[in-house]
Amino acid sequence: MDLQTLIYLFVGGSFALYIGIAVWAKAGSTKDFYVAGGGVPPFMNGMATAADWMSAASFISMAGLIAFLGYDGSMYLMGWTGGYVLLAMLLAPYLRKFGKFTVPDFVGDRYYSDTARVVAAICTVFISFTYVAGQMRGVGIVFSRFLQVDVNTGVIIGMLIVFFYAVLGGMKGITYTQVAQYCVLITAYLVPAIFLSIMTTGHFLPQTGMGATVIDPVTGQDTGVYLLDRLDGILTDLGFKAYTEGTKSTLDLFFITVALMAGTAGLPHVIVRFFTVPRVADARTSAGYALFFIALLYTTAPAVGVFARSNIIATVHNVDYAEAPAWFKTWEKTGLIKVTNMQPNADGKVILDMSRGAKENAVSVDRDIMVLATPEMAGLPNWVIALVAAGGMAAALSTAAGLLLVISTSFAHDILGKVVMKGKMTEKSELLAARIAAAFAVCVAGLFGIYPPGFVAQVVAFAFGLAAASFFPVIIMGVFSKRMNKEGAIAGMVVGLSFTFTYIVYCRFVNTDPSIWWFGISPEGIGTLGMLFNFVASYVVSSMTAPPPQHIQDLIEDVRIPKGAGAATHH
Amino acid sequence: MENGKDLELTPQNYWKENVRFLSILLVIWFVVSYGFGILLVEPLNAIRVFGWKLGFWFAQQGSIFIFLALIIVYARGMAKLDEKYGLGEEPTLKKK
Numbered sequence: 001m002d003l004q005t006l007i008y009l010f011v012g013g014s015f016a017l018y019i020g021i022a023v024w025a026k027a028g029s030t031k032d033f034y035v036a037g038g039g040v041p042p043f044m045n046g047m048a049t050a051a052d053w054m055s056a057a058s059f060i061s062m063a064g065l066i067a068f069l070g071y072d073g074s075m076y077l078m079g080w081t082g083g084y085v086l087l088a089m090l091l092a093p094y095l096r097k098f099g100k101f102t103v104p105d106f107v108g109d110r111y112y113s114d115t116a117r118v119v120a121a122i123c124t125v126f127i128s129f130t131y132v133a134g135q136m137r138g139v140g141i142v143f144s145r146f147l148q149v150d151v152n153t154g155v156i157i158g159m160l161i162v163f164f165y166a167v168l169g170g171m172k173g174i175t176y177t178q179v180a181q182y183c184v185l186i187t188a189y190l191v192p193a194i195f196l197s198i199m200t201t202g203h204f205l206p207q208t209g210m211g212a213t214v215i216d217p218v219t220g221q222d223t224g225v226y227l228l229d230r231l232d233g234i235l236t237d238l239g240f241k242a243y244t245e246g247t248k249s250t251l252d253l254f255f256i257t258v259a260l261m262a263g264t265a266g267l268p269h270v271i272v273r274f275f276t277v278p279r280v281a282d283a284r285t286s287a288g289y290a291l292f293f294i295a296l297l298y299t300t301a302p303a304v305g306v307f308a309r310s311n312i313i314a315t316v317h318n319v320d321y322a323e324a325p326a327w328f329k330t331w332e333k334t335g336l337i338k339v340t341n342m343q344p345n346a347d348g349k350v351i352l353d354m355s356r357g358a359k360e361n362a363v364s365v366d367r368d369i370m371v372l373a374t375p376e377m378a379g380l381p382n383w384v385i386a387l388v389a390a391g392g393m394a395a396a397l398s399t400a401a402g403l404l405l406v407i408s409t410s411f412a413h414d415i416l417g418k419v420v421m422k423g424k425m426t427e428k429s430e431l432l433a434a435r436i437a438a439a440f441a442v443c444v445a446g447l448f449g450i451y452p453p454g455f456v457a458q459v460v461a462f463a464f465g466l467a468a469a470s471f472f473p474v475i476i477m478g479v480f481s482k483r484m485n486k487e488g489a490i491a492g493m494v495v496g497l498s499f500t501f502t503y504i505v506y507c508r509f510v511n512t513d514p515s516i517w518w519f520g521i522s523p524e525g526i527g528t529l530g531m532l533f534n535f536v537a538s539y540v541v542s543s544m545t546a547p548p549p550q551h552i553q554d555l556i557e558d559v560r561i562p563k564g565a566g567a568a569t570h571h
Numbered sequence: 572m573e574n575g576k577d578l579e580l581t582p583q584n585y586w587k588e589n590v591r592f593l594s595i596l597l598v599i600w601f602v603v604s605y606g607f608g609i610l611l612v613e614p615l616n617a618i619r620v621f622g623w624k625l626g627f628w629f630a631q632q633g634s635i636f637i638f639l640a641l642i643i644v645y646a647r648g649m650a651k652l653d654e655k656y657g658l659g660e661e662p663t664l665k666k667k
Binding site: 066071073074077078081082084085088089090093207210211212213226227228229244245246250253254257279280281284285287288291292295298299302480557560561562563564 | 582585586589590593596597600604605608609610612616620621622623624627628630631632634635636638639641642643645646649650653656657658659660
């Protein structure tokens with residue numbers, strides 16, 4: 001069967017599955033819609049969280065990013081996984097015990113203030129829209145590359161599918177769809193990685209293959225040279241920094257990692273997943289399952305990065321253009337691989353060269369194609385390529401759907417239901433409002449996909465910094481400090497969010513010269529400083545104002561113990 | 572209170588034990604990621620384990636495995652603590 005038919009088959013099959021699940025798990029109540037009825041088993045919830053969390057960026061871009069960054073890529077690997085430790089120990093169990101539908105619910109009740117609730121709801125919507133803007137573009141690109149339509153048509157197809165299951169099924173539909181999407185995406189990621197690992201090092205596991213010795217592709221003999229050493233050697237010969245050494249300053253690396261960790265723990269669409277399990281103990285175990293499922297991909301990604309980087313150099317460095325492999329020509333047509341200033345040498349041959357600053361015939365490779373093109377580079381069978389296509393779409397769609405749901409919930413439940421129409425909305429009208437808000441959010445997200453704002457490449461780091469600087473401290477102190485009051489929390493959120501937002505916007509759009517960065521901290525890492533400011537501001541303001549009332553102190557005591565979580569979900 | 576020996580099984584003591592347990596785990600979390608992976612990466616890179624420089628291994632793979640182990644230890648330890656203080660919840664049987 002030819003490649004295109006296989007792609008239609010795999011992608012079409014997986015879509016049919018997702019929609020089937022959405023119909024089966026149709027939401028009947030607001031509780032179904034917001035938190036899937038609160039009865040999702042921890043194992044399933046772990047898978048759904050992993051799919052929710054791993055976006056098109058993780059699936060498509062991360063391995064390529066690490067392949068080009070080398071050691072500096074560690075900030076993504078540690079930052080995005082280390083946040084789960086914070087989430088599991090500092091947030092998930094207590095929020096689950098609190099047992100409402102959303103994070104603004106917690107913030108509003110804990111800080112006995114509708115102002116705090118609205119600020120939290122606005123932060124949620126803002127963070128989620130920033131994040132979803134990148135996802136929808138990702139959906140469009142993946143669709144267009146594999147279904148041979150243009151990017152805008154791709155975005156519209158993606159919108160229709162997300163619309164169908166997010167609006168109809170709510171959280172319940174999304175949860176079970178995400179379980180299926182996780183299975184598709186992880187298979188699609190692991191299969192080519194295992195193939196590559198066996199071909200390069202003879203190791204079945206990419207995780208150990210990365211640190212193993214290279215097998216000579218021609219003779220099939222073990223060369224006794226470690227893969228990482230060989231890569232370091234080639235790169236330094238070409239004038240690059242060694243793969244295992246970084247170029248970023250230690251301080252910047254540190255700040256970015258903290259921002260990504262705290263951001264992960266503060267991302268509203270991830271936190272909300274821990275409201276869907278039956279007990280507090282389940283929230284803890286489900287965070288463990290989530291990290292396990294994420295780690296499967298995140299420990300494979302650096303291996304894929306190393307294999308891909310070595311592969312590209314091996315097949316392209318100093319190779320005659322006429323003898324360049326077929327995949328090279330295919331991707332050259334898309335413009336994602338480029339040869340600059342092509343000139344024949346004295347023999348009349350064009351030699352491709354990977355070295356930096358080469359004036360002639362220098363090859364540049366777009367990072368985002370690493371995962372998608374690797375199966376072709378390694379000459380893997382067509383069904384593997386089709387599988388990767390289905391996996392990329394699963395990753396993009398699951399995250400987009402999770403985010404859209406959080407946006408609609410924040411709007412319908414936190415703003416409309418709890419503040420604007422306080423107490424006057426029936427469950428039925430709130431459910432309708434949530435569905436309308438979801439539909440509206442899909443359209444806005446689609447517009448972001450079709451007319452991408454210029455900052456799309458940076459949005460993920462942007463959203464993380466904002467989550468770290470606004471939510472993370474408020475929730476932590478809501479549980480761990482009985483003294484924190486509403487004045488402190490609001491001041492902290494306002495200071496953290498406005499500082500981080502201003503710094504990012506200024507350094508990205510107004511003055512893009514890195515030499516103005518404070519202490520050399522890049523905009524990706526500034527959320528950490530925003531978070532510290534948030535902690536300081538809330539501490540200072542709260543110690544100057546009255547302590548929270550007795551019933552709030554009782555609430556905090558209650559949130560700290562797991563007993564009675566089941567009852568708390570019933571409003 | 573049938574198994575109370577050295578300390579009273581009050582929610583306040585449960586919380587204290589919880590915070591102490593958490594602090595130990597978070598110190599390990601900090602040491603393996605920020606300590607071994609970032610701050611001490613250069614000296615650790617002098618140590619070789621198979622094809623890996625040790626600091627690089629912690630930064631790209633080792634810390635993730637340890638994060639996972641920490642959450643498992645945490646979930647188990649807290650389940651024990653819940654039981655000790657009688658504050659846990661029975662698994663509820665729910666359909667789907």
